[in-house]
Amino acid sequence: MQNCHILITRPEPENTLSCERLTALGAQPITLPMLEIKALDSPADKAKIQSQIFNIDEFHYVIFVSKNAARLAADWLDTCWPMLPEKVHWIGIGQGTTQTLINEGIPALSNPGNTSEALLEWMKPVKMTDQKVLIVRGIGGRTTLGDKLEEKGAKVSYLSLYERKKPEYKAQTFFMLPDIDLIWVTSGDNLINLSEYTEQYKPDWKTLPILTPSLRVNQQAINMGWINALCADGADDNSLLKATEFYIGK
Template identity: 70%
Template sequence: MQDCRILITRPEPENTLTCERLNTHGWSAVPLPMMEIFPLKDTNKKAVIRAQIFDIDTFDYVIFVSKNAARLACDWLDECWPMLPANVHWIGIGQGTTQTLLNEGVPALSNPGHTTETLLDWLKPARMRDQKILIIRGEGGRPELGNKLEERGAKVSYLSLYERKKPQYSAQTFFMLPDINLIWITSGESLLNLSEYVSLHKPEWKVLPVLTPSIRVAQQAKKMGWINASCANGADDNSMIKATEFHIGKQND
């Protein structure tokens, strides 16, 4: 399966970067983003963002939930903070998010796992009571992390930098796609969007192997009728590539 055709559903610009990497790996990447990311442009919302960024030194922890959150936050930090405040603990959820921060000069740490759940486990020994925590995310993000931190006595605030939208594709888009051997899903929302399109245009895809970033999303996929969903233990390229190599190895046995 060296000519394995893999459907990549990341939002841009990550989708293009992942496809380029897979193509050099010897596989055929088929781009089909299942989420679009739009930085918030509303004047009032941008004023709120700017005010929170200027106050970022008042937080003990700043947690970035995605590479898009990290990338957009770094643009705001460059604008508002020529030198980063030294008293803040910067944390990225997952290796890809953390590496994005490190590439931009933010001295971020990452939990050993790849998900919100493993971050919570990692923070268990820490004294979260009365700690001020800022969670940087997109609008309407999952509330679990903030809720769990508040249960431990932390004071949680949120900063939304972008909105997510479902891309609009026609039936012809799916008709023109090549045969797919494997699908990468890197978030629950992308899974939901893809499932809606597949039900309309490609129901036969439900039998294809699907790699997900976490057990939670793999279980979600199985409940939605994807019979061959498995966890790659991370949404980053390295985790997905490792899981893909394992899958191909099993196919070749």
Template identity: 75%
Template sequence: MQDCRILITRPEPENTLSRERLHALGLASVPLPMLNIAPIKGPQEQAAIRAQIFDIDQFDYVIFVSKNAARLACDWLDACWPMLPVGVHWIGIGQGTTQTLLEEGVPALSNPGHTTEALLAWLKPAKMTNQKILIVRGAGGRPELGDKLAERGAKVSYLSLYERQKPIYTAQTFFMLPDVHLIWVTSGESLTNLTDYAEQHKPEWKCLPILTPSERVTLQAKEMGWVNARCAQGADDNSLIKATELHIGKQND
């Protein structure tokens, strides 16, 4: 396992946390975030966010789509609600998001599985009729979850707390990187940015094994020319580490 150097494309601060987990396991890693997370800071936008947070007790379900959504929402909840409102079902998509909420004192549940598709399968359609649902996410996130819930009769609102930005790297960044043997990518948008940079500066990377969080992103990777894309069945560290160990085990057979 010590001979495998892993490229970690998560945004910060998750990138550093993942690398610490890998270091504890004796695995080397290289940080190269493919998304920057920028909290929304405009005065008007923040006033609108504050108003939605004060009204959060009006919702039956609050769904957090990422760790960043959970972390930033908890900061707003702490500022606006000395005690959490009762009667709200708090849900994190994926174990990592849910754990972030639990660590902040939000009694969140997590659906079986790690994806939007798994959450839709878990939420019973009959119980969604006329339910008020708030989806906490980054600006311009995937519309599928809200659209599908609305089709089931739910009344869906959105709360956008951050923007995802493509990091700016130069050719020198890639020239200075050490060799890597495996890549972690944790979202479709990160994959798109990584593909763009790889095609410019590291075309050989597209022959490396690349672990993705879901079958959807695996298919996306293959369509983009990543010949060794494999699904880790989750974007959390545990899922990716398990898939990494499985890969290394096969390499050593």
């Protein structure tokens, strides 16, 4: 991994953390976030979120779809619940999200996989009829998880804590970057924004190896013209590092 130039496109603060870890391993990370995460902070949004958080003890399952969802929800829970309700099952999608919850003092469980599909497979034996489920996410997230749980009889609600925005970059940003050996993407939205900028400023990047977090996003990358898309089976640093080492060692 020595001196390997890796483009890190995940949003902050994870981008900085990934770059620090890669630097410690001798790689040369290049930071270029392709998503901005903005917490919902209008008075109306805050009032709605607070109301939902105060009622969180009504749910049998609370599922967090990302580290950002976990981090922001933890702040709200600290404000509204000095002691967490005991009968709620807290679940994180992916090891990174689950570990974020645990670090925040929330006793979360997770399935061995890293996607909504893997979580649904893990929960197949669980009786969901009339179980109340709260999915904590950003505005406009995928509905696959909620739809499938409703098919099993669950009563699903959503708590949106943030919105995703496309960062604004000028052409100069791309022309000043060094040569890239490998790219990390960690979500479908991340990939879409990267692809749009790549087509505009760096079309040759489409030939570079690009690590994706799941089979779904990997297929999405292939469909968008990335000819060397590789699945890392996770958006966390450990999964991406393992895939990076495998690729470099080939």
